[in-house]
Amino acid sequence: MKTTIHKILIANRGEIACRIIRTAHAQGYYTVAVYSEADRDARHVELADEAVLLGPADAASSYLNQQRIIEAALATQADAIHPGYGFLSENADFARNCTQSGITFIGPRPEAIALMGSKRLSKIAMLEAGVPCIAGYQGDDQSDATLLQKATEIGFPLMVKASAGGGGKGMRLVWEENELDTQIRAARSEAQKAFGNDELILEQALIKPRHIEIQIFADAYGNTIYLGERDCSIQRRHQKVIEEAPSPFVDETLRQKMGEAAVNAAKACQYCGAGTVEFLVDTHKRFYFLEMNTRLQVEHPVTELVTGLDLVDWQLRIAAGEPLPLTQQEVTIKGHAIEARLYAEDPRQQFFPQTGHVWHWQPPREANDVRVDHAMQVHSAISAHYDPMLAKVIAWGDNRASAARKLTRAITDTQLLGVNTNKHFLARILMSTGFLNDAVTTHFIEQHANTSAILGSADPSFLCKAVAAALFICSSHISRAEHWQAAIVQQFPITLSCNEKRSALMITQQQNVFSVTDATCQQHIEFYMVTRNPNGCDVHVNGVRQRMCFWRNNDMLFIDDGQGHYQFNNVTHHQNVHHNTVQATDIRAVMDGAIVALLCNEGCLVESGQTVAIMEAMKMEHPLKAQCTGTVSLHVSQIGEQVKTKQVIATITPTREDEPRE
Known part of the structure; x- marks a missing residue:
């Protein structure tokens, strides 16, 4: 039965909202964005034809507020709602409420969502359908x-x-x-x-399996097909990091067996729309049902690149009552595609989530073989309210090695300053022997990437520090080295802070030649500043010219030297006090978030390393621990209280003479 759709409300935010809007507009649909107060100036709001404010920044008051979203659809006369992924995308009640309100839900029936949303009930259903289960x-x-x-x-x-x-x-x-x-x-x-x-x-438990998923599509006429597989084995904390299609581990025989099992899983719940059946596969190529995601997946672009299909377009066609555009025999897979997820997290600090502002954003140039799905804009705020994934960079090649090479270059060319990300970590994985030799399992990061060579260094190189010092003493206007005509030698003392470590440097400049010395560490370097513009510079050192990306605002500078992302502060004129004297006994919030547990009372005695409070941010819980043994003085009063980055949560008054630990 055909359904008339003219306008689609996207009940989501970020890159997936932008991606859905792109296809919807290409197919002639009008779109409505919804947004929270934190997303007033977000890219998805600008791209849509209309936009409706849902409420405050927290997800419960905005992107999870079913009533407000349906009211927004009715107010803008949207015929359909696309939920994207996350938030309400797998909420059976929301799908049911959309239908009851006369709005087409672009997804499967509520009954299928409810069944597959329960690992317990879905496994029972899969066993009855003959799908292999653990x-x-x-x-x-x-x-x-x-x-x-x-x-x-x-x-x-x-x-x-x-x-x-x-x-x-x-x-x-x-x-x-x-x-x-x-x-x-x-x-x-x-x-x-x-x-x-x-x-x-x-x-x-399957130890060191592959995580391989099958993309399926079903229409309202009983047709169900699979569009090949994706290998999503590289994960950390059960969150996918790098995905590829097809899997280098899967041969034609295994692909057919898994594909048919996925189709049986979909038919067992009378599925309609896009879905993904996830499997664990052991070293003997025995596969077992893990779960079914009743929505579009984050990693759907790799399937699109190897099949040449637009999966969002397919979703819209099926929601409008059309049959599947292809039969199983007409599905073809060409080449290889790999996707890397750019997260606001710091691999150098156990992948700790990061918050802040984007001061400079330059994605790689998109071509036929490189694609970037993102919602980034300069001055975007990376808050603790939402998932830390910022963008997806995807590359296609004739083969796996070609795709990996192109993706590595695309990631390297991506410039984001202001917030630490996993950019360099991703590039190093793609270049690693373990990845290129396909030694890929769900334990890949622990086995092959848990090294300083891939995680990176939290401390900048001396060259990076020296260039930062030079950028602080240079004027901020656009210039070229040959325009610096002053032949006199100038010398400046400068003190920089990075990762709360101070470096007292002496920098000498003569035209475009800089000489930097750290007497304390007995380090010295000399380099030429070849070119400089507001966001980048080329330096020539030891016979090699290299490029660095930076953003400076007065005494704060972010720099990406090709090896890592670092923040420097010019503290030359700050009072030089021992940094432990004020903050050593303070327990501070690690980022914007909410206090979810207070484990100590006012005035109680705690040991060094004891957890005093737990805060939640970016969908993760973070224990806040005492830095010394002493008496607690609380600065927050109740569970649920919202806190800001570096806000003092509690102060520990030491009860012994030794200094609090770093």
Whole structure:
């Protein structure tokens, strides 16, 4: 049955909202964006034909507010709602409410969403449909005693998993029986907090498997096909980092078997629309159902590049009541595509999420073989309210090596200053022997990328520090070295701070030649500043000319030297006090977020390293620990209180003479 659609409301934000708007406009649809107060000037708001404010920055008051979103659709006379991914994309109640309001939900039926949203119920359905599943327990008896008994029957190691949700929450790998009781309680508590559902399932743990997923599509006429596979094995904290299609591990026989199993999974729940069936695959190429995502996936672009199809276009066609555009026999896969997710996180600090402002943004030049999905703009705020993924960089090649090479270059050419990202980490992975030799499993990062050579250094090189010093003493107007005509020798003392470490430097300048010395570290370097503009400079040192990207505002400078992203502050004229004297006993918020637990009372005694409070930001919990042994003085009063980056949460008054630890 055909459905008339003229205008589509995108119930999402960021790069996926921009990506959906692009296809919708290309197909002649009008679009409506929704936004929170934090996203007033966001790119997706500018791209849409109309936009509606939902509410405050927190997701619960904005992008998760079902009533406001449906009201926005009705007010703008939108015929359909596309949920993107995340937020309400897999919420069966939202899909049902859209339909009841006379709005087409661009996704599967609510019943399919509900079934596949439960790992416990979906696994039961898959077993009945003959889809291979990992041995485990998914029964409705959820008592601790039953779970303990079933775990013993399954054997160790095993996985304890939350039945609802995803993203690694409520998931625990248990190696020995004596850990089980504690891990079950922890997983249950985390699942209840994250999803409002503390149901668990148990599964035999597959050690170092591949994570391979099948893209499926189904229409309202009973046609279901698969569009090949994606290898999403490179992950950290159960979050995907790099994805590729096709998988170098999958041969034609395995592809057909997994594809047919995915189609059976979709038919088992009378599926309609885009979906992804995820599998774990062992070294013997035995595959097991993991879960089904009833939405468009973050990594859908790699499938688009190897098939030449627009998956959002397919979603819109099916929602409008059209049949699938292709049959299974007409699907072809050409070449290889790889996607890398650019996250606001610092691999040099255990992938800690980052917040701040984007002061300079320059994506790589897009061509036929390189694509960038993003919503970035200069002065964009990277807040703690939303997921830390900033952009996706995707490249296509005739083969895997070609795609990896093109993607590495595209990532390297991406310039983002103001917030630490995993940019250099991604590029180093793609160039690593482990990746190029396809030694890829879900443990890839722990095995092959947990080294300083790939994670990078938190401290800048002396050359980077020296160039930063030179940029501070240079005027900020556009100039070329040959225009610096002053032949006199000038000498300046300058003190820089980076990562709370100070460096007292002496810099000598004669025209475009700079000589920098750090007497304390007995380091010295000389270089030529060949060219300089507001966001980049070329320096010539030791016979090599190299380019650095920077952004400067008075005494603050961000610089990317090709090896890492660093923030420098010119503190030459700051009072030189011992930096521990004021802050050493303060416990500060690591970023903007909310306090979710206070584990100590006012005036109580704590030990060094003891957790005093827990804050939540960017969908993660962060323990805030005492830096010394002493007495607690709280500066926050209640759970749920919103805090800002570096805000003092508590102060510890030392009870011993030794200095608080760094």
